[in-house]
Amino acid sequence: MIPNDAPVADEMSLYRRVHPTEIVWSDNDGCPRPNSSVFKDKEMSINLDDVLKDEGHGPESAIDGKPTHSLVSLTAGFVKGEEQEVRRTPKPEDASHGDVCGEKPGERKKRFARAAQFVILREEALDPSVLAKMRAATGDGSE
Amino acid sequence: MSPLIPLVPPPEAQPVRSARIEALAPQQRAVGDRGEGPNVYTVVAPDASPWYRAALDRISDLTALAIGWNGYDAQEVKADTAMQAVAFLAKVAYPGIAPPAIVPISDGGVQVEWHRGGLDIEIAFSDEEPGVFVEDREDGTSQELALAEAVPTIARYWQRLRET
Numbered sequence: 001m002i003p004n005d006a007p008v009a010d011e012m013s014l015y016r017r018v019h020p021t022e023i024v025w026s027d028n029d030g031c032p033r034p035n036s037s038v039f040k041d042k043e044m045s046i047n048l049d050d051v052l053k054d055e056g057h058g059p060e061s062a063i064d065g066k067p068t069h070s071l072v073s074l075t076a077g078f079v080k081g082e083e084q085e086v087r088r089t090p091k092p093e094d095a096s097h098g099d100v101c102g103e104k105p106g107e108r109k110k111r112f113a114r115a116a117q118f119v120i121l122r123e124e125a126l127d128p129s130v131l132a133k134m135r136a137a138t139g140d141g142s143e
Numbered sequence: 144m145s146p147l148i149p150l151v152p153p154p155e156a157q158p159v160r161s162a163r164i165e166a167l168a169p170q171q172r173a174v175g176d177r178g179e180g181p182n183v184y185t186v187v188a189p190d191a192s193p194w195y196r197a198a199l200d201r202i203s204d205l206t207a208l209a210i211g212w213n214g215y216d217a218q219e220v221k222a223d224t225a226m227q228a229v230a231f232l233a234k235v236a237y238p239g240i241a242p243p244a245i246v247p248i249s250d251g252g253v254q255v256e257w258h259r260g261g262l263d264i265e266i267a268f269s270d271e272e273p274g275v276f277v278e279d280r281e282d283g284t285s286q287e288l289a290l291a292e293a294v295p296t297i298a299r300y301w302q303r304l305r306e307t
Contacts, residue, residue, distance in 0.1 A: 021246055024258065028260075040248070106287045
């Protein structure tokens with residue numbers, strides 16, 4: 001069991017759920033990405049990868065019971081570089097829960113959104129317009 | 144004649160369109176496993192641009208999101224912020240401009256945004272953090288503006304937001 005005061009390694013992945021309505025298409029980037037407001041909270045809930053692994057779970061467990069949510073990851077090193085603190089704040093029902101704490105003004109939120117990588121992207125739940133653009137960009141015309 | 148003069152008039156020179164929002168009786172919505180849904184706001188939008196009506200439908204749909212919709216502790220989209228977004232779109236939704244993305248904000252707000260033409264424009268209708276954020280990738284600048292600058296911002300960047 002990982003203690004709550006254990007250091008958070010820079011390379012550790014932090015997972016954040018994303019609702020399908022929060023995923024937008026960027027013509028500038030040619031890919032879908034989470035909307036910046038996903039990362040607005042001063043205390044932003046995440047799941048810590050080391051605790052998930054310690055419990056024998058994969059990242060997909062962070063969206064258990066949420067069939068339309070996707071999952072993105074940020075590294076702890078990235079958020080620390082954005083003047084954030086990563087806290088281990090386990091909950092009775094979620095031992096891997098943590099918070100990324102700090103101010104997140106407009107530019108910072110956007111950097112979070114750009115840095116976030118989809119770990120699980122539930123295409124079937126995406127807005128049809130986003131899905132159509134994604135498939136057009138990848139040349140995948142399948143339904 | 145400046146090459147930057149748009150092919151159609153800027154938003155403030157466009158005919159005024161009216162959007163009427165009616166709060167109907169509560170209806171059941173198929174949102175997760177909730178026992179009951181929120182009020183549904185039906186928007187009537189005459190003389191709309193090609194995407195205006197779809198945008199209003201999208202906002203109406205967002206008002207049906209349940210508390211905690213984001214997988215955390217998000218609030219329901221508030222009617223007043225939804226209506227602010229509707230009013231804004233009525234001023235900028237004219238032919239030529241590409242349809243924006245419209246997303247909910249966890250504080251109960253609505254965000255309207257464009258990511259095209261080297262621009263990232265985000266307009267947040269929110270009680271907590273209202274405002275306009277513009278990033279221009281061409282010159283590397285970014286700016287945060289008051290919500291009152293939303294329509295002028297779109298007028299300023301209209302040509303780069305055109306559908307291609």
